[in-house]
Amino acid sequence: MYRRVAIIGGGAAAAALLSELAERAPPGAALHLDWYTGGGRPGRGVAYGTDSPRHLLNVRAASMGMFTGKPQGFLDYARRLDPSLAGTDFLPRRLYGDYLESEVARALALARARGVDVRVVxxxxxxxxxxxxxxxxxxxxxxxxxxxxxxxxxxxxAQPLAGVDADALAGGRYVTDPWALLAQPSTVPAPEQAVVIGLGLTAVDVLLELAARWPATHFVALSRHGRLPESHLPAASAPADDGGALVDALREAPQLRRWLRLLREAAAASADWRTVIDSLRPHTQGLWAELPAEERARFLRHARWAWERARHRMPPQVAEEITALERAGRLERRRGRVQAVRAAGADRLRVTLAPARGRPAQTLEGGLVVQTVGLDTDLRRTAHPLLRQLVVNGHALPDPLGLGVQAEPDGRLRHDGEAWPRLFAIGSLLRGTLWESTAMPEIRQQARSLAERLLAG
Ligand SMILES: Cc1cc2nc3c(=O)[nH]c(=O)nc-3n(C[C@H](O)[C@H](O)[C@H](O)COP(=O)(O)OP(=O)(O)OC[C@H]3O[C@@H](n4cnc5c(N)ncnc54)[C@H](O)[C@@H]3O)c2cc1C
Structure with a gap:
């Protein structure tokens, strides 16, 4: 057993690992944990640090427990506060943050009772x-x-997109970190028009929040395909089968084009395509491991956007609110790729979209431009001080496709053709190895396995 373990990170993944270690440490074990939280409210991290009631989980309550052994743990917590809540509900993320904080408090008390020394830094x-x-x-x-x-x-x-010029960044009207903007909305006056770059789940959160705060503002949201994430069904749709036959067919020849054809056929043959996507979830990490490097790159180029739309879906009530904004004429969606963002006078920015298929370049203007282009996991160009230090010193290698660090499936970081025996990652940094590695159902599994491994030594 390792006697002293450092956990670095203040979000749900770190909280899950800490809790698993406290739970599993043998009585009387001389275990010391140094938990570097990075500041903020430990356990909440980025996703669950929001105070807005409009920001909902995109996973149903019954699947959001922090422990593999207790997947209903969050639902039990929420029902103690409101017995009318159902496992199929999409509940506010701030309530999930409360649950994480309560689990952290429980883990710290348990650790004390078991003689595990936790130093929260x-x-x-x-x-x-x-x-x-x-x-x-x-x-x-x-x-x-x-x-x-x-x-x-x-x-x-997040890093600003290439093409955003220094004046646009300096004026404060180009927002690279939307969560910081949402946490302090009063510092920014309501613009007549705001441009949102990206149309994923973060864009949806930003649009709902800012539309409520600035009732007279018009929003233009753009992405390459101009399409919103798909919506969950109002009731949970259990997969029609366990995906086994489809997975076997996919495994026969791991080629993207063939996979997409098989997926389209399976979706057409099912009552609802969502059941096909959901049935693949337990197999996604294994399928990704079998996909050759060039096919992975092809997936990222051609199919990533469609996969993300189908896999990371909006709760139905969120989809209705976005539709209502569109119907009211307050939200317009555009297709396009941003080429440049420049200052256009003292109080506006001009966004130029790249010319496409014979159409000339288009421009849009807004008093505020918010960048919401999805999770950044590209270590090759990150400004994160710790990860830069690890890469510069050769202790960590960036995934060649920009999906976190190069690592073994058990989370050990690779360097120089081998893996460090005692340096691990958990969560989004493992996307290159596992692909499906950002949401709680996968993170809690990783936390459990890693805790067992650390305690075994
Ligand atoms: C807006 C949003 C909504 C989401 N909704 C869901 C959902 O509904 N369901 C779901 O399952 N998943 C959801 N996710 C996925 C989410 O990634 C995971 O659920 C989970 O929050 C990931 O936690 P984490 O600890 O890995 O990362 P984070 O929450 O990002 O936490 C990382 C923490 O590390 C800290 N840190 C950074 N550098 C250092 C350092 N050098 N030293 C110490 N600390 C440091 C940061 O300050 C931060 O607190 C959502 C993600 C986002 C962004």
């Missing part, structure tokens, strides 16, 4: 030095040696 770790027999964690002047360290850093801080 409310700061970011600055640097790591992995070695064969341990990892040194550097924060400011302090260097702490651990037997093992786990990176639970979530997605990377």
């Amino acid at each position: 409310p700061f970011a770790a600055d640097a790591l030095v992995p070695e064969a027999d341990g990892v040194t964690v550097v924060r400011g002047e302090e260097q702490a040696r651990a037997d093992a360290a786990v990176l639970a850093l979530g997605a990377l801080p």
